[in-house]
Amino acid sequence: MADFTDDDDALLAELGVEVEAKRTSTRTAEEERVIAAFEEIQRFFETHKRLPRHGEAVDIFERLYAVRLDRIREIEACRSIVEPMDHQGLLGVQPVMTQAHIDDMDDDALLAELGIEAEISEITTLKHVRSVSEKRAAEEIANRERCKDFDQFKPLFDQVQGELKSGVRTTRPFVKDAGFLKAEITAGQFFILGGQTVYVAEVGEPIKAPNGETDARLRAIYSNGTESNILLRSLQRALYKDETGRRITEPTAGPLFADETDDGDLASGKIYVLRSKSDIPLVAQNRDLIHKIGVTGGSVERRVANAKFDATFLLADVEIVATYELFNINRTKLENLIHRVFGAARLDMEIKDRFGKPVVPREWFLVPLFVIDEAVERIRDGSISRYRYRPDQAALVAED
Template sequence: MARDLNLDELAAELADFAPPEAKLGRTPREERIIAGFEEVQRFVDKHGHAPRHGEDNDIFERLYAVRLDRLREQEDCLAILTPLDRQGLLSGRGAPLTEMSEDDLAAELEGFGESDITELRYVRTTAEKRAAEEIANREPCEDFDRFKPLFTAVQADLNSGARITQPIRKDAGFLKTDIREGEFFILGGQTAYVAEVGETFKAPNGEDDARLRVIYSNGTESNLLLRSLQRALYKDDASRRVSEPNAGPLFASANEADDLASGTIYVLRSKSDNPIVAANREVLHKIGVTGGDVTRRIANARLDPTFLMADVEIVATYTLYNINRVKLENLIHRIFAPAQLDIEIKDRFGNPIVPREWFLVPRFAVDDAVARIRDGTITDYVYDPATAQLVQRG
């Protein structure tokens, strides 16, 4: 049985259901000013500080900072809002808008349209919502210890000349596809490392896009779209791309006693009876790098679609010392990419597989590539399928 409520308790219980007090005497403009100021107050309640300018801050924080500056500059707004200023926001003057460049001001005011500058809109615009999707916050990188040695090594390479930085210009053909996992860029005065590239998906404009995890040398990270990073690199006139290290002498002519064997480049020929393979058998080679024994690597080739579901024979091997196998394999595959075999193979379960390590290149071209990797000149050459040989760039 419910207990009896006295009149005071009953009034308290019903208070939540009481209609809000009508705000009398406010013009539509005054209501918008108050609503806009309340948005800023909610931001301060949540984050514990007034909104601030700066490219490293969230787009909405920057918009609120501009809004607060505008309110502080206008006497009529101060008269309306001072009685509501429970956080002392209006008394702390920010940097006046006149000290901002025209480009910075335009960026800060994006989403306010061409309406009068004294109008403050409560509802987020489409531009703001799109910015919220495309521009991610930089947050502290919790596992930065994993990445710090990479930044140290890159800086050492830049200091020694092993790496160089190259300016990024839109008209020079810098594409989203040039942003790959493991790449380094200079953005906003920080070195940025693309640590992860997510699954590709279709953007609203129909182009491919992907979500990235980008680590910055100041110990922060962001989770942003590939196209957003591309735009940021375009926008920053000082942005640069950090090159891969010069190949240098990847192989020693004779290994020293304290050298560590890193693996083996292998060149294989397929015994498949596939018509395409059979017609090109003498110039069709699988080129890869392994850290184990090549014979064991190919033991079950006939069950592996990457080996064209057929036995293979070893054509050549090259032993590596003190080498990053993954980077070397990627380098070799980029060199011979123009001659990559385009073929689809069904695995044991009938699933279609497109092998990526088979190339229509003669054996002597592979020998030539390895020789140029040894002497460090490989970056000056590309493979020309028409002549079946390496030719100098340009």
């Protein structure tokens, strides 16, 4: 009889008892983490009978599971690892991450949310990356340091504070999207961020951001005597996220346009933008470019109801393409301002009215609608006084 060892498995084998071989894992640590992450998502699905969701109001762990699931679906190396265990069909369901969430996170950030500390090449080639919060914090702080020449800027901060107290300047929310273009940042503007006043002293050369947008380095001076070279888009993002973030208006903005209604405010009218249905060759050939820009205190629909009988409307019906609600506005001053901004693009045309008398319409301009949108936004933020429309560039251009 063969000698026995103290090994139980060996003894059982000598007795003819089949021994199940011990399984040794061939998975890498990273693959095991992907599997563990997917198992957590499966347990969530079993418990709640639904997929994890994104959203500010959602529990942080559910949001983490949602990010992980979307990333596992997207990365083929991860997907192939967990497909054999996907008995609930989670990989076949439409992704739950919205485009807005995807745009807001880069690949390294999404991998970090997945639980992998680096970029995946063949699922085994890894390198260290920072977390999303670390990257954002580092960028938005942007190595803030003491401003050595703060004495040159302090009088500006003192002046702005005095103008805010006297009402020459006001503060308005830094609005990301109110039907207009993105709120822009230019040199010489003041903002309130984190309870401090920020002055944009310089805007560097344009650079191309990874998402395709134009960006630039700023020299931002803070009222506490520090400065930073923060990216323009990072300052925008910080102002959007700060519930108390504000734009400080230019002194010239005055009471022309209130950004929002206060208690007791009354609507004062609308800016309206029209396109003519006239068959005049010049108008017909440039119909998408020729716009009438006016201001009315009443209904725009009533204002244009008899357009085909009115020479100021080119004796033709019109299409209302845009309106902008106004509050606490001096309509005459606003209309004059708009016409001055677009004066170089005024339509030079004479028509005869119903009685045969020559009429030169004054409110028609050869200007694209998106530029009109931008002009209204600049009226809102108080910067319009520095701009004029340049037909050769089809853009609003800041005057020196």
